[in-house]
């Protein structure tokens with residue numbers, strides 16, 4: 001087993017993202033010395049893992065509790081957050097106590113949000129167990145829940161005290177979920193680290209196998225991209241928007257599909273939409289646009305979308321957090337590693353990019 005890699009995220013209170021295998025032994029130290037009570041939050045699918053983590057913490061002298069939440073997006077609701085606030089209240093959690101999120105991005109978003117809001121902010125440590133959570137959701141302190149109007153509409157910035165990416169937890173992750181996480185990896189490749197694209201293109205089948213040698217490389221590269229950005233702009237005053245590449249359309253797809261699509265699958269289509277929009281706006285060349293389609297398709301990710309949902313998608317995109325009043329704003333590329341903003345594109349351009357998603361099947 002090779003040594004763990006530590007990637008430091010800078011900021012007011014710097015923290016490490018640790019990537020490796022068999023890392024759970026590090027959790028008690030990350031939870032912290034002065035902490036008395038810990039609540040471990042896990043999804044239904046990870047009951048045994050969540051309970052094992054709680055038992056380990058109890059064995060280390062913490063007053064450890066466990067709370068099970070629904071799988072996937074069903075966890076990211078005000079009702080589930082209120083359930084967790086109730087657990088914390090009943091157990092008497094104070095400002096010197098902590099939460100631990102064990103699960104995919106849905107659980108780390110929810111747990112981070114509850115930690116941010118309980119007593120106006122308590123310590124949180126994340127143990128991401130999906131690829132998307134390791135490379136993206138657990139890092140950077142963006143927390144949130146959904147409302148009936150859209151994705152992550154309620155949330156806050158609340159960085160964790162540490163993140164443990166134990167790659168062995170991926171063993172039980174369904175292949176589709178692993179592949180969905182690769183969309184965020186590819187996003188990092190297009191916005192900042194072209195080597196990621198080279199690694200995927202060299203052997204897409206290897207990239208979809210969590211056991212392969214490329215997994216750790218892709219995780220570490222993606223975490224470095226994210227750590228670099230959020231270390232400079234935690235609150236998304238500007239630079240951080242690049243991490244939202246592909247998400248304006250992607251989040252609209254998730255909303256229109258009533259969260260029946262995995263986030264990564266929706267982001268995949270969203271990346272193609274953003275590339276087409278940039279191409280039609282004269283910002284991006286044909287070859288780089290086609291590269292989006294090719295690399296995502298080679299991984300088995302979706303690159304097309306049904307053509308009868310434009311009004312719903314447009315209305316959902318108006319609730320994107322990058323919008324300002326009636327002005328829609330997109331992250332687009334002028335080349336690989338060269339993200340820029342496209343503000344208020346002509347409505348005909350927005351629709352033309354959507355139409356390309358129907359035409360993709362012919363490519």
Ligand SMILES: NC(=O)c1ccc[n+]([C@@H]2O[C@H](COP(=O)([O-])OP(=O)(O)OC[C@H]3O[C@@H](n4cnc5c(N)ncnc54)[C@H](O)[C@@H]3O)[C@@H](O)[C@H]2O)c1
Nearest residue numbers: 043045071072104105106129130132136137142172173263
């Ligand atoms: N905050 C951020 O910066 C950020 C970044 C990316 C994604 N996200 C959010 O993360 C969510 C998507 O995350 P995701 O792709 O991890 O999906 P997810 O959290 O919905 O997990 C997918 C499914 O896998 C299950 N699961 C998790 N780990 C498992 C394991 N090791 N073995 C077996 N099953 C397991 C979950 O219970 C769930 O059913 C979305 O809500 C998205 O908005 C947030």
Ligand SMILES: O=C(O)C(=O)C[C@@H](O)[C@H](O)[C@H](O)COP(=O)(O)O
Nearest residue numbers: 136140142151152240243244247321
């Ligand atoms: O960390 C960020 O910033 C991101 O935008 C990363 C995204 O992959 C992630 O899905 C995020 O939750 C989207 O944020 P939102 O502000 O569009 O809700």
Ligand SMILES: [Zn+2]
Nearest residue numbers: 136184263267
């Ligand atoms: Zn995302």
